[in-house]
Amino acid sequence: xxxxxxxGNNEMRSAILLSVLAAAPAVAQTAQGDVAVTIYNDDLxxxxxxxxxxxxxxxxxxxxxxxxxxxRPETVTLSGEGIEIVEQNFDFxxxxxxxxxxxxxGQEITxxxxxxxxxxxxxxxxxxxxxxxxxxxxxxxxxxxLRDDGLPARVIFDKVPENLRARPTLSVTLQSAHxxxxxxxxxxxxxxxxxxxxxxxxxxxxxGKIDVQxxxxxxxTTGTTFTNADTLLVAGQVQQxxxxxxxxxxxxxxxxxxxxxxxxxxxxxxxxxxxxLYPLPERTTIANRQTKQVSFLDVSGAPAHKAYEYRNSWxxxxxxxxxxxxxxxxxxxxxQGLGDALPAGTVRVYMRDAHGNAQFIGENAIGHTPMGxxxxxxxxxxxxxxxxxxxxxxxxxxxxxWKTSMRYTFSNARPEQVLVDLVQAGLDSYWDDTRITxxxxxxxxxxSDQAVWHVPVPANGTATLTATxxxxx
Amino acid sequence: MGGKPRPLFAGLGLAAATAAAAALPVAxxxxxxxxxxxxGPDKVSVTVYRDPERPAxxxxxxxxxxxxxxxxxxxxxxxxxxxxxxxxxxxxGGIVPESAIVSGLPDGVIEKNRDAYLLxxxxxxxxxxxxxxxxxxxxxxxxxxxxxxAVIRSGADGAVVLQTQDGFEALRCTGLPxxxxxxxxPEGLSAKPTLSVRTRxxxxxxxxxxxxxxASGLDWQANYVATLSPSGERMDLFAWVTLANGDETSFVxxxxxxxxxxxxxxxxxxxEPEEPSLALTCxxxxxxxxxxxxxxxxxxxxxxxxxxxxxxxxxxxxSGIAGAPAVMVSQEExxxxxxxxxxxxxxxxxxxxxxxxxxxxxxxxxxxxxxATVTGREDDELIRPxxxxxxxxxxxxxxxxxxxxxxxxxxxxxxxxxxxxxEGSVDDRAVDEIVEIRAGEAxxxxxxxxxxxxxxxxxxxxxTATSDQPIPVRFEAEFGGGPDEIxxxxxxxxxxxxxxxxxSVTIPANGSAQLRFRLDRKS
Numbered sequence: 001x002x003x004x005x006x007x008g009n010n011e012m013r014s015a016i017l018l019s020v021l022a023a024a025p026a027v028a029q030t031a032q033g034d035v036a037v038t039i040y041n042d043d044l045x046x047x048x049x050x051x052x053x054x055x056x057x058x059x060x061x062x063x064x065x066x067x068x069x070x071x072r073p074e075t076v077t078l079s080g081e082g083i084e085i086v087e088q089n090f091d092f093x094x095x096x097x098x099x100x101x102x103x104x105x106g107q108e109i110t111x112x113x114x115x116x117x118x119x120x121x122x123x124x125x126x127x128x129x130x131x132x133x134x135x136x137x138x139x140x141x142x143x144x145x146l147r148d149d150g151l152p153a154r155v156i157f158d159k160v161p162e163n164l165r166a167r168p169t170l171s172v173t174l175q176s177a178h179x180x181x182x183x184x185x186x187x188x189x190x191x192x193x194x195x196x197x198x199x200x201x202x203x204x205x206x207x208g209k210i211d212v213q214x215x216x217x218x219x220x221t222t223g224t225t226f227t228n229a230d231t232l233l234v235a236g237q238v239q240q241x242x243x244x245x246x247x248x249x250x251x252x253x254x255x256x257x258x259x260x261x262x263x264x265x266x267x268x269x270x271x272x273x274x275x276x277l278y279p280l281p282e283r284t285t286i287a288n289r290q291t292k293q294v295s296f297l298d299v300s301g302a303p304a305h306k307a308y309e310y311r312n313s314w315x316x317x318x319x320x321x322x323x324x325x326x327x328x329x330x331x332x333x334x335x336q337g338l339g340d341a342l343p344a345g346t347v348r349v350y351m352r353d354a355h356g357n358a359q360f361i362g363e364n365a366i367g368h369t370p371m372g373x374x375x376x377x378x379x380x381x382x383x384x385x386x387x388x389x390x391x392x393x394x395x396x397x398x399x400x401x402w403k404t405s406m407r408y409t410f411s412n413a414r415p416e417q418v419l420v421d422l423v424q425a426g427l428d429s430y431w432d433d434t435r436i437t438x439x440x441x442x443x444x445x446x447x448s449d450q451a452v453w454h455v456p457v458p459a460n461g462t463a464t465l466t467a468t469x470x471x472x473x
Numbered sequence: 474m475g476g477k478p479r480p481l482f483a484g485l486g487l488a489a490a491t492a493a494a495a496a497l498p499v500a501x502x503x504x505x506x507x508x509x510x511x512x513g514p515d516k517v518s519v520t521v522y523r524d525p526e527r528p529a530x531x532x533x534x535x536x537x538x539x540x541x542x543x544x545x546x547x548x549x550x551x552x553x554x555x556x557x558x559x560x561x562x563x564x565x566g567g568i569v570p571e572s573a574i575v576s577g578l579p580d581g582v583i584e585k586n587r588d589a590y591l592l593x594x595x596x597x598x599x600x601x602x603x604x605x606x607x608x609x610x611x612x613x614x615x616x617x618x619x620x621x622x623a624v625i626r627s628g629a630d631g632a633v634v635l636q637t638q639d640g641f642e643a644l645r646c647t648g649l650p651x652x653x654x655x656x657x658x659p660e661g662l663s664a665k666p667t668l669s670v671r672t673r674x675x676x677x678x679x680x681x682x683x684x685x686x687x688a689s690g691l692d693w694q695a696n697y698v699a700t701l702s703p704s705g706e707r708m709d710l711f712a713w714v715t716l717a718n719g720d721e722t723s724f725v726x727x728x729x730x731x732x733x734x735x736x737x738x739x740x741x742x743x744x745e746p747e748e749p750s751l752a753l754t755c756x757x758x759x760x761x762x763x764x765x766x767x768x769x770x771x772x773x774x775x776x777x778x779x780x781x782x783x784x785x786x787x788x789x790x791x792s793g794i795a796g797a798p799a800v801m802v803s804q805e806e807x808x809x810x811x812x813x814x815x816x817x818x819x820x821x822x823x824x825x826x827x828x829x830x831x832x833x834x835x836x837x838x839x840x841x842x843x844x845a846t847v848t849g850r851e852d853d854e855l856i857r858p859x860x861x862x863x864x865x866x867x868x869x870x871x872x873x874x875x876x877x878x879x880x881x882x883x884x885x886x887x888x889x890x891x892x893x894x895x896e897g898s899v900d901d902r903a904v905d906e907i908v909e910i911r912a913g914e915a916x917x918x919x920x921x922x923x924x925x926x927x928x929x930x931x932x933x934x935x936x937t938a939t940s941d942q943p944i945p946v947r948f949e950a951e952f953g954g955g956p957d958e959i960x961x962x963x964x965x966x967x968x969x970x971x972x973x974x975x976x977s978v979t980i981p982a983n984g985s986a987q988l989r990f991r992l993d994r995k996s
Contacts, residue, residue, distance in 0.1 A: 264940060
């Protein structure tokens with residue numbers, strides 16, 4: 001069931017609704033205190049954990065378990081009233097049999113051998129000499145390898161070494177002038193917590209409108225549950241090249257960017273610099289390995305239209321007709337669009353089928369998009385609308401000039417007329433003085449490289465565009 | 474691992490090869506020299522050097538540290554008269570043996586050795602070749618233990634052949650639980666990496682030996698925390714010295730320094746300590762035997778140390794993120810390098826990261842710039858500019874001290890909490906240099922470049938810079954062609970930066986700014 005509702009207003013957009021808050025909070029044992037997390041798009045979060053600490057006078061060692069398992073140690077800071085920090089230690093040296101033995105090198109242990117026939121036990125003290133690829137023991141004056149003969153032998157350690165721990169633990173040696181309980185704030189950065197936006201877009205083609213619901217999808221793979229956290233989401237990039245820059249498409253053929261024209265409007269959201277802040281209205285528990293979705297945008301009836309686009313490279317001939325791209329065009333402006341900035345994420349487009357059920361028609365990624373931008377989201381390729389570009393003729397008209405005749409055949413199997421934006425690119429790929437000498441429809445020169453024709457193709461019909469280019473070489 | 478000096482006269486193993494051994498021929502003779510083992514340093518000093526190949530922007534990988542350190546240890550050793558081998562246990566595993574300098578020996582050093590073999594079941598077996606050991610067999614039926622003497626006649630490479638009174642036998646091919654019991658640890662095998670020196674002394678002496686060496690597997694960098702004022706024109710700058718020790722050896726209560734700057738290094742071939750695991754094979758065993766053919770499984774090797782420990786040492790906190798620290802490193806000149814000294818001894822533990830305050834400056838003047846690099850190679854390009862914090866390392870700006878390379882985290886205050894607004898890095902910056910911190914990409918500022926005519930060799934362009942912010946922002950476009958590129962702006966003044974044209978403009982609140990320009994690349 002899709003979470004699509006037919007709201008007739010734009011009022012909901014400023015509210016953030018918790019969608020998956022469990023009715024009864026899980027009673028989990030945690031040493032965390034008052035937790036505030038600030039989560040970024042690019043797999044990064046700032047955790048601030050204020051714990052009530054009973055601090056005796058003078059020196060004491062305090063432990064801070066339940067910090068993120070992926071904590072970035074160089075970012076740890078600790079602060080509190082009236083305390084001086086002597087030393088902070090973070091151990092993620094976790095207790096395991098191997099570690100226990102490694103740390104016992106040079107120390108005595110107790111070896112209990114069991115007689116394989118009678119089950120009788122004999123106890124001996126042994127010194128661990130080395131634990132390199134096997135354990136070498138000294139028992140009395142003799143040297144043995146532990147369990148070399150495969151017989152049962154228990155090793156009993158006198159104690160667990162101090163820095164071997166069950167969970168990642170931060171411990172701090174404090175110096176305090178007086179005893180008393182006080183809040184101490186621990187803060188650090190951690191990867192493993194991140195969020196992205198998911199946009200559920202219901203397109204009503206007949207009405208030329210879209211309803212858009214924006215969802216924040218929050219993921220926690222830190223290994224740690226953040227209990228009852230005051231949560232703030234920050235949209236924007238903090239690292240160079242980090243995160244989900246969705247306009248980047250590697251070495252794929254160049255496609256028109258999703259943002260066709262960047263906007264300059266400021267959305268009615270909390271901001272810091274060029275970041276948008278999305279506070280969650282209630283505290284929430286972000287469990288480890290949990291994906292949590294929160295609604296942050298709900299707009300109905302924003303204008304949108306479908307467009308067909310086809311881009312032909314210079315001297316490109318297609319052996320058979322190629323599908324045109326289906327592109328959903330809309331704006332994020334206050335007056336003519338969604339009226340909000342869109343954090344980077346995925347736009348999924350749905351349409352209603354004959355029975356009124358929403359069906360998925362395609363998706364695309366968007367980068368951080370300011371309010372007031374014009375967007376063109378390619379959802380797929382049209383089944384019914386095709387273009388076949390053909391280089392009809394190349395003629396040499398002088399020692400340096402060539403005449404190129406192009407024919408573009410459009411077909412439309414749909415019961416209504418469509419408009420196809422045909423882009424002929426590469427006009428300046430060899431020399432820049434390319435001219436269009438003849439054309440069957442008026443073109444628009446978008447840049448020195450590209451000319452675009454808006455070609456109407458009749459219902460269940462075809463159309464032909466011809467153009468002649470005068471180029472050097 | 475530090476602790477008290479433990480000068481030991483090692484009377485190990487081979488003393489046993491005396492009268493009782495007559496039944497079997499035994500190879501190998503005891504050497505004449507005495508062995509003195511120093512378990513650890515009494516006092517240690519560590520100076521950490523940054524990996525010269527690691528750029529400022531790359532954080533340290535705690536599993537793979539390529540910086541290095543100069544370690545100086547003082548050890549008290551009792552030296553007997555005559556020839557002595559002094560074994561220095563507990564040196565860094567990453568020691569570069571040829572860099573070791575040993576001083577303080579009354580009669581100097583004859584030779585220095587570093588043994589890459591660690592004590593392990595395999596090395597124990599290997600070093601016992603030709604020596605007399607005891608073979609212990611246990612009956613599963615009765616539990617009776619029977620021991621007999623044996624001499625190892627093959628190496629540890631996959632199988633063991635023993636000579637007993639009955640003839641020659643293969644270990645673990647009997648189907649019986651059996652093991653070798655040794656009389657001692659062969660000399661030259663230590664649990665930890667060990668450097669040894671041979672010396673000759675005319676009389677017994679108590680010596681304070683200074684051992685200095687270079688060791689790999691450590692690294693350091695600065696970590697800056699910049700907190701921007703609400704106006705964005707000032708910042709508080711705090712920095713840590715972050716030291717990382719990826720070695721298996723801890724430096725306890727060490728005088729600790731870090732050196733900034735690049736110094737030349739040559740590649741050294743380093744032999745890793747060897748700790749081969751022991752896997753014995755036997756002849757194919759048929760099913761005619763009714764003995765259980767269960768092969769004893771050797772205990773699993775200890776996991777590779779992945780222990781990491783972070784220590785932030787001694788800073789008093791007021792209430793801010795990082796207030797005035799109680800302990801801060803002091804900076805000294807060291808030739809053309811900068812040395813940072815931790816004022817009190819600290820422990821640089823094995824597999825750990827430690828932080829000590831480096832500097833704290835309030836109210837540093839700073840400017841935020843959005844800078845786009847325009848190549849003009851594409852006919853229609855939407856560029857997200859880089860967010861740059863710019864200041865100058867001078868007293869006027871509130872700085873004016875050497876800034877060693879490291880990462881920078883930039884915070885602003887929003888929604889009643891510090892909010893990270895950029896992460897970048899800064900290279901080594903001397904006093905008076907311009908400091909630019911590239912901290913992320915802009916979210917709402919764009920540079921849209923359209924070629925209106927021409928091609929990518931020679932073209933006319935229109936640049937539109939837009940901003941969605943309700944305040945004016947500084948924008949710069951840098952035209953990144955080579956020296957042969959001719960750039961001409963139309964109706965706007967364009968400066969130069971690093972030889973490249975630079976257009977600086979303030980984009981008005983929620984507005985845009987435009988520049989028409991021409992690029993001409995000579996072929």
